[in-house]
Amino acid sequence: MADKDAAFRQIFESNSKKIYRLCYGYTGDEDAAHDLLQETFVKVWQNLDKFRNTAMISTWIYRIAVNTCLTYLRSEKRQAKEELTPQLAETRREEYSEKNEQIALLYKCIAKLEESERIIITMVLDELPYPEIAEISGISEGNLRVKIHRIKQRLTDLYNQYERL
Amino acid sequence: MKDFDHLISVWQEQPKQPRLSVDDVLKQIKKGIHILENKVLWGIISISIAIVFTTGLTLFAVFEQRLSYIGLFVMLAGMISYLVLQIGDYRTISRHDLTLNPGAYLNSLKEYQKRRAYLNGRFYYWFALMLCLGISLYTIEVFENKPLIFKIIYYTACAVYILFAIFYLKDRLIKREEKRVSYLIERLERLEGQFE
Numbered sequence: 347m348a349d350k351d352a353a354f355r356q357i358f359e360s361n362s363k364k365i366y367r368l369c370y371g372y373t374g375d376e377d378a379a380h381d382l383l384q385e386t387f388v389k390v391w392q393n394l395d396k397f398r399n400t401a402m403i404s405t406w407i408y409r410i411a412v413n414t415c416l417t418y419l420r421s422e423k424r425q426a427k428e429e430l431t432p433q434l435a436e437t438r439r440e441e442y443s444e445k446n447e448q449i450a451l452l453y454k455c456i457a458k459l460e461e462s463e464r465i466i467i468t469m470v471l472d473e474l475p476y477p478e479i480a481e482i483s484g485i486s487e488g489n490l491r492v493k494i495h496r497i498k499q500r501l502t503d504l505y506n507q508y509e510r511l
Numbered sequence: 512m513k514d515f516d517h518l519i520s521v522w523q524e525q526p527k528q529p530r531l532s533v534d535d536v537l538k539q540i541k542k543g544i545h546i547l548e549n550k551v552l553w554g555i556i557s558i559s560i561a562i563v564f565t566t567g568l569t570l571f572a573v574f575e576q577r578l579s580y581i582g583l584f585v586m587l588a589g590m591i592s593y594l595v596l597q598i599g600d601y602r603t604i605s606r607h608d609l610t611l612n613p614g615a616y617l618n619s620l621k622e623y624q625k626r627r628a629y630l631n632g633r634f635y636y637w638f639a640l641m642l643c644l645g646i647s648l649y650t651i652e653v654f655e656n657k658p659l660i661f662k663i664i665y666y667t668a669c670a671v672y673i674l675f676a677i678f679y680l681k682d683r684l685i686k687r688e689e690k691r692v693s694y695l696i697e698r699l700e701r702l703e704g705q706f707e
Contacts, residue, residue: 351537358533366529367522380531387536449525452518471522498515506512 354391361404362387364472365411371468372415374457382418386411408474408482412465419461455504463497470494547623547691551601558594562587574652582648589641596630617696624692631685639673 365386370379389410397406456464462483469479476494480487569583603623607615646669654662 354537355533358536362529362531362533366531367525380529383529383531384536391536445521445524448521452521471519473519473523501518502513502515505518509513 350391350394354387354394357390357394357403357407358387361407364404365407367472368408368411368465368468369415371453371456371471372464373418374453378418382411382414385418386414389414402478404474405478405481408469408478412482415465416461451505451508455501455508458504459497459501463493463500466490466494467497467501470498547688547695548601548605550688551597551604555594555597555601558590558597562590562594565590576652578648579652582645582650584645585641585648586645589638589645592634593630593638596626596634600626600630617700620692620696624689624696627685627688627692631681631688635677635681639677643669643673 362383366379366383369382369386370376373379373382386407390407393410397403456467459467466479466483466485469482474482476487476490479494480490483490485493565583565587569580569587574580600623603619603626606619647666650665654665
């Protein structure tokens, strides 16, 4: 059990930040992102013994996180919040800066994307290799490249459009 | 006009960190696992104390009428059956560790759900009936010299309590437990599906 605890700690430290961003990008809600992050890592703990291929552990965790996010939205019939800025602005006024404004805008644009696009783009933004994204999202690499190109274009357009406002 | 590389740099420079620490997650994992086990364990302890007390009364108290002993034996039979079922439930629920083997734990949980449905359903009425019968037989001699009004108040209070336990308390407690077990099963099944 102590070994499992130690292994889990290491896995959490190296992956939690990226998984949190994925959940936040997906839900657009800080509290929900924390809940999903927690649920993802509870699942990681429960299935750690089943996992053998340590080289691909991040892919495996991403897959769990993606499934958790999808289940969250589908089972609860929740919609991602479109407006992220008010929350960020109200709760963290002291942290308000140009950088935060850009981040909030980026999340706002991500929230405008389709459900599957949101997940893919957060992985692209985290610079995950394409084969890994393909495996996590269950899309063939060829189709994924086309899809990513389209999503990148759409996100950039949205970002520039909102920035001008 | 910003390009996608700019968005990547914004994304990667974000200071946003999860508030959740690894210790919080580990605490959450380990919490809640033993709630069901502890509940059954407390049930076992309570009924065991009642059995010890009733056995002591049967062995060491002197009664003139056989009915008093029959009453005590009926109560003991009901309580021992209840204890045996509770021990079975405890063994079912504690057979596997949720954190180490969720699949096996899920099966145990389903078995536990069936066992509890029996214990809290048909068996509970038998248990209540046996206790009522036992108490009634036991108190015939014990209350022999008590005034009639005392007997009326005592039997009415017993009947009211038993009816309250069956029709109100039982439903509330059982529903809460059923909800918890169903929630656990639902979550574990969802989890199982993700790893097939």
